[in-house]
Amino acid sequence: MSQNKVTAVFDIGKTNKKFFLFDEEFQEVHREYIRIDEIKDEDGFPTENLEALKNWMKKVFNDILKTDRFDITAINFSTYGASLVHLDENGNVLTPLYNYTKQIDESVIDSFYQKYGPEEDFEQITGSPKSGMLNSGMQLYWIKKNKPEVFKRIKYSLHLPQYLSYIFTGIPISEYTSIGCHTALWDYNKRDYHRWVYDEKIHLILPPIVSTETSFNMNYNGKRIKIGVGIHDSSAALLPYVRSVKEDFILVSTGTWSISFNPFSDSKLSKEEVENGCINYMRINGKAVKASRIFLGNEYKRQIEFLSEYYKVPRDFHKNIIFDYDIYYEITKDFEPMFRWESLETETMPRKTILKYPNIEEAYHQLMIELVTIQAESIKIVAGNTKSYKLFVDGGFTDNNVYIQLLSHYLRNMSLRTTKASLGSALGAAIAISDKKLNSKFLKKNYSLKKHVPFIIK
Structure with a gap:
């Protein structure tokens, strides 16, 4: 029996986590979804259960590979933005996936804008209004200032779409759409990271930037599959x-x-x-x-x-x-x-x-x-x-x-x-x-x- 060639996509929202298969005409041929209860971070604030999400994704994908209905040729990942996963040198997750609605000390935010403002110019250059944790760059600054021991152990900080790709490839990368979504990391005039990223040595934990169209041809469970880098x-x-x-x-x-x-x-x-x-x-x-x-x-x-x-x-x-x-x-x-x-x-x-x-x-x-x-x-x-x-x-x-x-x-x-x-x-x-x-x-x-x-x- 000939199998349909399909592209798999994990589409991860705050509430629903979805898995799709699309045929060569981009018609949906299969769908699964789950809701995963949130857990709490060290301050008791609700956050994504990353471990449960990772386990569900691996199980869903491995199960579909075992069926003979579909020939999966590629997989990619779409998720919400303003969220970072911090990995140590062994690839282990170091912190909870901090929720972008979490409040952080105003003193940290004030010290940032005093150092790298004025606010209006900064917002224009980065295309990012002052929004606390919704500016995911601010999360990195906050960890460096408030959790220096944790910061020292970070080998890579990955945007959430790229972390999902990393689960399947083991390759840490950054890509444009995640960097560009109100993170306060990017200088749109220079088309490079903003000066503050280099001054604070944040660039050392941000993996190389690739185009969103990049994919890796990999052997996954004995099958050759094109694995995308994820997209906001x-x-x-x-x-x-x-x-x-x-x-x-x-x-x-x-x-x-x-x-x-x-x-x-x-x-x-x-x-x-x-x-x-x-x-x-x-x-x-x-x-x-x-x-x-x-x-x-x-x-x-x-x-x-x-x-x-x-x-x-x-x-x-x-x-x-x-x-x-x-x-x-x-x-x-x-x-x-x-x-x-x-x-x-x-x-x-x-x-x-x-x-x-x-x-x-x-x-x-x-x-x-x-x-x-x-x-x-x-x-x-x-x-x-x-x-x-x-x-x-x-x-x-x-x-x-x-x-x-x-x-x-x-x-x-x-x-x-x-x-x-x-x-x-x-x-x-x-x-x-x-x-x-x-x-x-x-x-x-x-x-x-x-x-x-x-x-x-x-």
């Missing part, structure tokens, strides 16, 4: 678009965070862009990706809960509301903001939420007009004034009719398309180590591409 999940989700779309575009990935990616901006981050929440990611070749992010999904969820209680309706009321032009016209005729945000900041928001509508459809349209206005501004920040872009939207808000109608209206100069990309980062990891060229029909075939036309203004 946001950059992985962007890759299928970069490879298949010929025009310049912006991708808006919606969910708890709404992140707008512009892989085609040649300008460095300005002071104003940093103040407006812009950061840099990196493409697989080290080129900067300008990005802006807003806590849109989180705010939406909170306001939906508020509206549900206010109007005494079920929590899922919003799923049935579609865009109504007449309501939109009445609200915008004499518009005033009515919502007080819980996780967003806008200059015009009132001191408290005051609603003047008798029914929830109008209140919901008011909410969406205010939220989508913020979303459109976030997209305009990364678009700049120089080019026209296609606009792709994926994630949770693609099913929200009111959101899509309003966004296509507010950004009428962009051609808006939605995609269904539930496999986005996993698929990106498979594509990263593939030699296959993607054509312009790829998104239509694999991502349910749908075009949207702005509504007619009456």
Whole structure:
């Protein structure tokens, strides 16, 4: 019986750990997933159970190799960023995988910026706003200052995607997309590590940098397999678009965070862009990706809960509301903001939420007009004034009719398309180590591409 040639991908999120097999057309042919309970670090803070994760990955992969259904030719890894695994000279893990939401001493952060600031310049150069442990470089500085005995024993510090690759190869490396995700390690002007990395001798424990497309042809359990070096999940989700779309575009990935990616901006981050929440990611070749992010999904969820209680309706009321032009016209005729945000900041928001509508459809349209206005501004920040872009939207808000109608209206100069990309980062990891060229029909075939036309203004 002839076996299907497939690429294996471990897609490791904070909650779900997934394993996929993709055939040569990048169609999913197998999936497994698990949830692994967190453990606690030495301070009692929740953290990833690395040992359990490693054991699950090895078992899943070894089991699939034993079956005769698939011929696995390659494997790659996609994970969340801002996370480092520290290894000693024997390859043993030295510390817990510190959670990027863990608080660290403000005195350590202050001493860092006093030494290497001023803050604004540093944030511009590194594309990384001051964010504590979410800047994984700060974790290395913190360990050096607060845990010097541990720091002395570190042979290599690996970003999480590269540690997962290391589990299978034993080869320590660094790659661009992990270095470039708000780590505060990279100087985007020099296209090299920032001066502080060398001053603090951090570079000595960071393995050599390779392109994200790098792979190692290895003998794994008696089988020749191409093993990738791993990729940061946001950059992985962007890759299928970069490879298949010929025009310049912006991708808006919606969910708890709404992140707008512009892989085609040649300008460095300005002071104003940093103040407006812009950061840099990196493409697989080290080129900067300008990005802006807003806590849109989180705010939406909170306001939906508020509206549900206010109007005494079920929590899922919003799923049935579609865009109504007449309501939109009445609200915008004499518009005033009515919502007080819980996780967003806008200059015009009132001191408290005051609603003047008798029914929830109008209140919901008011909410969406205010939220989508913020979303459109976030997209305009990364678009700049120089080019026209296609606009792709994926994630949770693609099913929200009111959101899509309003966004296509507010950004009428962009051609808006939605995609269904539930496999986005996993698929990106498979594509990263593939030699296959993607054509312009790829998104239509694999991502349910749908075009949207702005509504007619009456």
